[in-house]
Amino acid sequence: MRPTSETPASNSPRRYISWYWFPTIGSVVWIGTLLGLLITWTADGSPIYESMSSGQTIAYISDIGADYLKPLFITGSSITSVCFVLSLFGARWLRHRGRILPNTSMTQRVFSVISIIGAVVGSVGLILLAIFDTRRHTTLHRTFLAVFCGGVLVSALGTVLEYWRLERNHHKTSRALTISMWTKLVFFVVEFALAIAFGILLRNKQNNAGAIVEWVLGILFTGYLLSFNFDLLPAARSYTGQFKDVELTRPVSSYY
Template identity: 50%
Template sequence: MGIRQYPQLIPLIGSVVWFVMLWVMLIVWLALGQPMYPTMQGKIAYISDIGARGLKPLFITGCCITAISLTLSLSIERWLRHRGRLLPNMRTREKVCSVLSVIGAVIGSAGIILLSIFDTQRHPSLHRLFLLIFIVGVAISAIFTVAEYAWLHKDFVYYYKLRRSYMAKSIIALILIAAAIAFGIVLDSKPDVGGVLEWFIAFGFTFYLLTFWYDLRQAVGSKRGLQNRQIQMRAAI
């Protein structure tokens, strides 16, 4: 019993940690009477405003666990496809999309870890740079993850179950990317709107991570090469 047998635990742990961290930060800020931090430009505290104060250790820990979870989820999915425990990539373009999605996740993960360390109070310019890197990296990863699905083999026994997951990924990613663009537009001109959008994007990211929990569940109980053999058997019929 472990991660090899239950790979879906990785995105599940990351989702729970991220979700709990956000709620703890929000509840603490509200419980303290919604204080105005030096870095705040409006009435609504950004996650980074709260994370730069007394909850910085929690912020860094939560971001690190979430980042590792995202990268590992995509990397393990790639490995499971190679081993035939999930639908294998049949064409080069699928493998390229898979690799690019992992690279995007690595970039985004590095961004979120660094933005939590270089907080908005002490390193405002670096914090914004790493925030941009995080958003762009995750967006790239999501785009190539969804693109990979478009070319998956239709003979996969769990194809239609997987389809629901990737449709959810597409919808969630589209909404979050649109919200991130709006966030960038109003960040300086309308800080309160930006604050609402940031919390919305952050909580929405939880559901994006959970789609990988659904994906990796398909590998539970699946032996090496099983999906390859199923495809070959169907092709022979």
């Protein structure tokens, strides 16, 4: 892989905004929002909010977010949602431009589009569940919570499948891609299992256990979002078309 005469690395324009900023900002804002909610609830003496069920002593994220910290919850959810979508769109765009390892088949591109659509759906769900809080709009809140979880899981599955097929092309030339693929696969499996457990606990009114699982899900989402920083970081110093000449492990035709 070397610069061509038309697009030498030395002539690449200086970039003041890079795509990897979005997963970084999103993950920092999201974990900051969660910590702000949790620390405030603890500092207030772990109060029992109006939205909490009888016998429940551990607050859900949404219980705290439905009280006077609702503006923080809405703001944090909105910024995180936008950054999540832009992270996936950025990966699609940079692969198309050859600034990170490009897709080599239509199947990979389809999985990429599915992951973006899932992210958009999940992000809309996250914003709306923060607006329609669990205290005033319980049914709507739970509906949008399901939309958020479903959208993120579909997005994660699309990303894992895209990276799996892409990694088969490049596993000899990009160890980073292999690590990223396995990281996202582990996230998908764990989040899927926890989402099922959360649904069962919520249905059976095991609210304290359900609240703990919800907090774990929220924290894990931070790590998933941050993993895209690892994928997009090479584009900070690459130029258009730089990765299009990378030697493939197999012929492209074997991946359609």
